[in-house]
Amino acid sequence: MTTAAFLSLLQGAGVTLVLSGAGIALGVPLGLLLGLIRWGRVPVLSPIVMVYVSLLRSTPAVTLCLLIFFAIPTMGIDIGPWTASVLTLGLNTAAFNCEIWRSGLNNFSPDQLEAARSFGMTPALRFRRIIFPQLWRACLPGLVNEMTLLIKSSPAIAVVGVVEITRAATRIGAQTYDPLPPMLVATGIYIVLIVVFVGLQRLTERLYGQAGAAA
Amino acid sequence: MVEHVGSTNPECVLDIRGLTKSFGTNVVLDGVSLTVERGKTVCLLGPSGSGKSTLLRCVNFLEKPDQGSIYLSGRRIGMREGGVIPMSTSELAQARARIGMVFQHFNLWPHLTVLQNLIEAPIHVQRRSRDEVVAEAEMLLERVGLTDKKDVFPNRLSGGQKQRVGIARALAMKPELLLFDEPTSALDPELVGEVVAVMKTLAEGGSTMLVVTHEMGFARETANEVVLMDGGRVVEKGQPSEFFTNPKTDRARQFLQRYVSA
Numbered sequence: 001m002t003t004a005a006f007l008s009l010l011q012g013a014g015v016t017l018v019l020s021g022a023g024i025a026l027g028v029p030l031g032l033l034l035g036l037i038r039w040g041r042v043p044v045l046s047p048i049v050m051v052y053v054s055l056l057r058s059t060p061a062v063t064l065c066l067l068i069f070f071a072i073p074t075m076g077i078d079i080g081p082w083t084a085s086v087l088t089l090g091l092n093t094a095a096f097n098c099e100i101w102r103s104g105l106n107n108f109s110p111d112q113l114e115a116a117r118s119f120g121m122t123p124a125l126r127f128r129r130i131i132f133p134q135l136w137r138a139c140l141p142g143l144v145n146e147m148t149l150l151i152k153s154s155p156a157i158a159v160v161g162v163v164e165i166t167r168a169a170t171r172i173g174a175q176t177y178d179p180l181p182p183m184l185v186a187t188g189i190y191i192v193l194i195v196v197f198v199g200l201q202r203l204t205e206r207l208y209g210q211a212g213a214a215a
Numbered sequence: 216m217v218e219h220v221g222s223t224n225p226e227c228v229l230d231i232r233g234l235t236k237s238f239g240t241n242v243v244l245d246g247v248s249l250t251v252e253r254g255k256t257v258c259l260l261g262p263s264g265s266g267k268s269t270l271l272r273c274v275n276f277l278e279k280p281d282q283g284s285i286y287l288s289g290r291r292i293g294m295r296e297g298g299v300i301p302m303s304t305s306e307l308a309q310a311r312a313r314i315g316m317v318f319q320h321f322n323l324w325p326h327l328t329v330l331q332n333l334i335e336a337p338i339h340v341q342r343r344s345r346d347e348v349v350a351e352a353e354m355l356l357e358r359v360g361l362t363d364k365k366d367v368f369p370n371r372l373s374g375g376q377k378q379r380v381g382i383a384r385a386l387a388m389k390p391e392l393l394l395f396d397e398p399t400s401a402l403d404p405e406l407v408g409e410v411v412a413v414m415k416t417l418a419e420g421g422s423t424m425l426v427v428t429h430e431m432g433f434a435r436e437t438a439n440e441v442v443l444m445d446g447g448r449v450v451e452k453g454q455p456s457e458f459f460t461n462p463k464t465d466r467a468r469q470f471l472q473r474y475v476s477a
Binding site (some may be wrong): 109112114115116117118119120121122123127129130133134137 | 226230275277304305309310312314316318320322323324325326335336339340341384388
């Protein structure tokens with residue numbers, strides 16, 4: 001494998017990282033919003049979110065990506081492959097994150113919230129000062145797990161022409177008639193990416209873990 | 216004894232009038248009226264299921280009463296003046312901040328240290344200055360004997376220590392009224408004393424307190440008035456000396472036989 005081939009794989013890794021990062025940045029807060037709507041049983045919205053989660057969970061990423069890429073332009077909105085990719089990853093992961101946040105919220109002790117209410121905290125203040133600081137710590141392992149799944153499902157976006165790691169590797173293999181080396185390198189890159197994510201999780205838990213000690 | 220003085224009596228901190236509350240078909244409060252005057256301690260006694268905890272939780276609208284009214288220092292709680300329109304979320308929050316509450320299961324916030332538990336609401340709800348609140352919180356911790364625990368997380372404390380933090384946390388709000396919901400019921404017997412001691416100091420120091428308790432010793436020695444509830448109604452109220460030695464109703468006699476046998 002040539003240096004040029006290796007560099008193009010690294011470029012693919014950059015694309016995977018940027019698009020996955022953008023998908024996470026979209027999907028984690030969106031998932032929290034959806035989870036809160038379900039947890040708070042917000043009228044009208046809550047059943048809609050339930051349907052959304054069911055649909056997204058049962059749609060493969062490739063299908064979703066094609067759907068977004070071809071369906072949204074018919075509504076008169078111009079959408080490129082990058083935007084379609086970020087939307088695919090973000091909307092898909094949001095559905096799973098919704099369930100992670102929701103289970104964290106369901107496990108939250110009602111006693112603490114009652115104390116917060118009786119001390120005159122408004123719902124927004126309760127969320128910001130009491131719920132969220134504990135919730136994110138409890139949900140972090142689940143969220144990071146979902147992030148690693150997202151990175152590994154990201155090759156789906158190659159279907160709209162984005163050259164990420166796997167796509168770059170298949171290209172090199174097709175050019176050299178020797179697919180094994182680029183595939184091995186690609187696998188190595190995925191492993192490194194996942195190890196970094198999990199390492200960041202460990203680090204975060206070590207830095208902020210103490211204050212989240214179980215009730 | 217004068218009842219229903221309420222807002223006309225400046226010494227009346229809490230005035231509950233004709234409160235009713237049902238859960239489904241189960242009537243929990245059946246027209247309860249009660250007053251607590253400034254600096255007085257009233258103990259609510261009664262068998263479990265008699266509605267005393269629900270009454271306490273209605274006072275700060277953790278439970279919404281079906282009917283009746285509650286006045287705190289002459290101002291209606293839960294409803295705007297006139298009693299037709301419910302308070303908005305933020306109005307209700309402001310009203311609740313005037314009432315301190317101590318819970319049976321402490322309900323401390325586990326992600327905050329002892330000191331942070333105390334200063335949380337004064338800073339973020341009452342928007343008082345941090346320095347002032349911290350100084351006061353440290354004094355309160357000294358009063359409940361927990362100065363050395365101020366930077367510790369609640370899971371490191373014993374039940375008695377947790378409840379003393381719970382009391383200090385309520386006091387940090389400088390409340391007009393303190394509500395205690397069975398503050399010693401979740402404690403090991405040998406830890407009850409330290410919490411009761413703190414509550415006595417408060418009562419003697421002029422705090423206005425409404426206490427749901429099974430600690431007959433506390434009620435007898437410290438309360439200015441005891442109120443016996445049963446089946447969602449007040450069945451007897453009076454001075455503790457009178458109530459414990461010479462109860463007027465059969466229900467009170469029956470209750471005392473069971474709870475003060477020792």
